[in-house]
Amino acid sequence: RIGACVRESATVARLGGDDFIVILAEPDEVGRADALTQNILRELAEPFRLESEVIYLSASIGITLYPHDAAGMEELIKNAEQAMYAAKNAGRNRFSYFTQSMQQAAQTRLRLVNDLRSALAGGQFRVYYQPIVELAAGRIHKAEALIRWQHPARGLINPAEFISLAEETGLITGIGDWVFREAAHQAKQWRASHDPEFQISVNESPVQFYGDGSTCQTWPAYLRELGLPGQGLVIEITEGLLLEANPGVRDKLLLFRDAGIQISLDDFGTGYSSLSYLQKFDIDYLKIDQSFTRNLEPGSSSMALSEAIIMMAHSLGMKVIAEGVETEAQRALLAAAGCDYGQGYLFSRPVPAEKFEELLKGVST
Ligand code: C2E
Numbered sequence: 001r002i003g004a005c006v007r008e009s010a011t012v013a014r015l016g017g018d019d020f021i022v023i024l025a026e027p028d029e030v031g032r033a034d035a036l037t038q039n040i041l042r043e044l045a046e047p048f049r050l051e052s053e054v055i056y057l058s059a060s061i062g063i064t065l066y067p068h069d070a071a072g073m074e075e076l077i078k079n080a081e082q083a084m085y086a087a088k089n090a091g092r093n094r095f096s097y098f099t100q101s102m103q104q105a106a107q108t109r110l111r112l113v114n115d116l117r118s119a120l121a122g123g124q125f126r127v128y129y130q131p132i133v134e135l136a137a138g139r140i141h142k143a144e145a146l147i148r149w150q151h152p153a154r155g156l157i158n159p160a161e162f163i164s165l166a167e168e169t170g171l172i173t174g175i176g177d178w179v180f181r182e183a184a185h186q187a188k189q190w191r192a193s194h195d196p197e198f199q200i201s202v203n204e205s206p207v208q209f210y211g212d213g214s215t216c217q218t219w220p221a222y223l224r225e226l227g228l229p230g231q232g233l234v235i236e237i238t239e240g241l242l243l244e245a246n247p248g249v250r251d252k253l254l255l256f257r258d259a260g261i262q263i264s265l266d267d268f269g270t271g272y273s274s275l276s277y278l279q280k281f282d283i284d285y286l287k288i289d290q291s292f293t294r295n296l297e298p299g300s301s302s303m304a305l306s307e308a309i310i311m312m313a314h315s316l317g318m319k320v321i322a323e324g325v326e327t328e329a330q331r332a333l334l335a336a337a338g339c340d341y342g343q344g345y346l347f348s349r350p351v352p353a354e355k356f357e358e359l360l361k362g363v364s365t
């Protein structure tokens with residue numbers, strides 16, 4: 001079918017698997033690449049009859065131009081592949097041209113992955129702490145640990161830029177272990193110096209729960225060795241993790257529970273909020289996502305949802321933490337709705353441990 005869409009002079013080849021290449025050799029065909037590609041997409045979308053079965057396919061096509069985009073064969077194929085991924089990401093069954101910014105994005109990514117491999121051994125990660133404030137009394141006896149990457153050339157990098165790379169490469173396991181241990185030491189210290197109940201929450205990526213590489217089952221033993229009761233830590237997970245019917249996930253959550261470590265459900269309300277898992281799993285805290293807090297106003301739908309989340313959580317025996325509290329008005333609305341804790345720039349941005357200690361000194365406990 002692909003061959004029937006182009007002239008005799010074109011080359012149609014199978015690269016491997018479900019990858020095909022079309023080389024258009026005639027100058028006038030290049031000008032008609034859009035129309036030709038549409039034609040191929042249309043042809044492939046027609047059902048294929050294989051004996052008694054009918055198969056439906058769609059294609060994603062990447063286009064690169066010689067000599068404009070590249071001069072060599074390998075580079076041209078790489079370009080076309082990148083453009084093809086762009087078409088896939090945009091929803092499949094479409095085509096996309098290779099652009100310079102695609103190339104730059106791919107190169108930046110590659111460099112960042114390379115740097116990430118040596119960042120842990122190079123001591124380039126930092127843990128920042130953001131207070132979680134008890135709304136009724138204004139007390140701070142909880143904090144969230146948030147990782148930062150002090151890159152030697154690029155400066156401080158936020159997790160949004162590198163966590164997904166760490167997940168794809170599996171580096172998240174080592175990094176997550178490190179954050180857990182840092183937070184455990186810090187919790188021990190602040191329980192001694194500030195508040196015997198002080199608690200630090202640590203974000204855990206779903207990848208850390210899966211597979212043989214998973215190391216979180218060693219954490220309870222680590223806490224015993226350190227002499228920190230499990231109550232000193234909370235693990236933050238997201239809704240997506242609970243939806244996957246993965247027995248390993250349940251086992252690990254139970255392991256944490258047995259060690260006294262509490263569980264917090266992060267970004268609540270943004271995923272597939274299936275309420276049945278709130279019954280199936282022991283969850284201690286719900287964190288109302290920033291997107292609700294941002295739009296809090298009397299009578300708004302965010303207000304109604306937040307109130308409903310708070311009521312539901314309380315009747316199921318969970319505490320509620322509102323994320324992204326930036327204004328006094330938001331704090332007051334949440335407090336009036338009975339929300340237990342707030343976290344956000346109104347109280348403090350995430351800060352290094354030394355700064356956090358100054359914060360603790362400034363607040364009566
Ligand atoms: P998260 O767990 O939902 O953390 C809250 C994020 O909201 C943090 O971003 C925090 O700095 C930001 N934030 C706090 N208060 C406010 C506010 O008032 N306004 C606004 N606009 N933002 C606020 P951050 O530190 O950049 O972290 C982003 C995400 O990266 C985290 O979202 C978490 O999912 C992930 N992450 C951070 N540290 C780790 C880690 O050690 N391991 C893993 N697996 N993920 C991490």
Ligand code: MG
Pocket residue numbers: 144203236266
């Ligand atoms: Mg979190």
Ligand code: MG
Pocket residue numbers: 266267287289290323
């Ligand atoms: Mg969150």
